[in-house]
Amino acid sequence: MQYKIIYKSFTTPLGEMLAAGNDAGLCLLEFSDRPALPKEIEDLKKLLDSDFVSGEHPIINQAEEQINEYFKGIRQEFTVKLNAPGTEFQKKIWSILLEIPFGATRSYKDQAIKYGNILSLRAVAKANGDNRISIIIPCHRIIGTGGKLIGYGGGLWRKQKLLEHEAKVEGHDGRLFE
Numbered sequence: 001m002q003y004k005i006i007y008k009s010f011t012t013p014l015g016e017m018l019a020a021g022n023d024a025g026l027c028l029l030e031f032s033d034r035p036a037l038p039k040e041i042e043d044l045k046k047l048l049d050s051d052f053v054s055g056e057h058p059i060i061n062q063a064e065e066q067i068n069e070y071f072k073g074i075r076q077e078f079t080v081k082l083n084a085p086g087t088e089f090q091k092k093i094w095s096i097l098l099e100i101p102f103g104a105t106r107s108y109k110d111q112a113i114k115y116g117n118i119l120s121l122r123a124v125a126k127a128n129g130d131n132r133i134s135i136i137i138p139c140h141r142i143i144g145t146g147g148k149l150i151g152y153g154g155g156l157w158r159k160q161k162l163l164e165h166e167a168k169v170e171g172h173d174g175r176l177f178e
Contacts (some may be wrong), residue, residue, distance in 0.1 A: 003048060003050040004022060004050060005022055006020065006053055006056070007019065008055065008060050009032060012067060013071050013126055014162070016031065017032060019063045019067075020044070021063070023051075024048075024081075024083040025052060025083030026083065027132065027133070028132050029084045031158065044085070046081075054145035066078050066080055066136075069126065076169070082136070082137070089127060090131075093111065094116060094137050096114050097111075097141070099114075100138055100141045103166040103167060105143045105163065106142055107144060108121055108125050108144065128142055128151065134154055135152075135162065139152070140163065149163075
């Protein structure tokens with residue numbers, strides 16, 4: 001292993017989160033109880049040829065600060081540098097997620113159409129599930145066609161709370177879907 005990925009846990013209103021990164025950027029931000037977290041860490045160790053080491057790093061501190069501001073309702077856009085390794089397809093799907101405005105939702109179908117291939121619906125859903133940077137790469141804003149809450153690695157209850165939070169901050173009437 002050549003590099004070190006520094007990690008740290010911190011508390012949010014929706015539970016403990018684990019943030020990890022280094023000078024290249026934030027590579028992990030997940031709820032600590034996410035079932036896929038151990039696999040995500042192992043994948044990152046391989047993808048980035050790095051060891052995970054507990055500690056402090058400015059990137060992690062910035063991510064924690066921005067997540068805290070998000071939950072206080074004073075941040076809608078994130079500026080922390082990201083380092084999200086993946087396939088070209090995954091990176092494209094994650095970039096489409098980054099285009100979804102705060103307080104808005106899109107369907108997997110919308111995302112597949114934006115990608116340019118409606119037949120890629122299942123692959124799009126899989127790439128969303130492979131996202132390792134929760135909230136900042138906002139996969140919680142993807143819902144099923146018809147407005148049903150589906151597919152969130154942090155738990156559907158958290159997805160509901162995140163969407164309610166964003167609707168409240170945006171001043172919506174509390175309805176999540178139009």
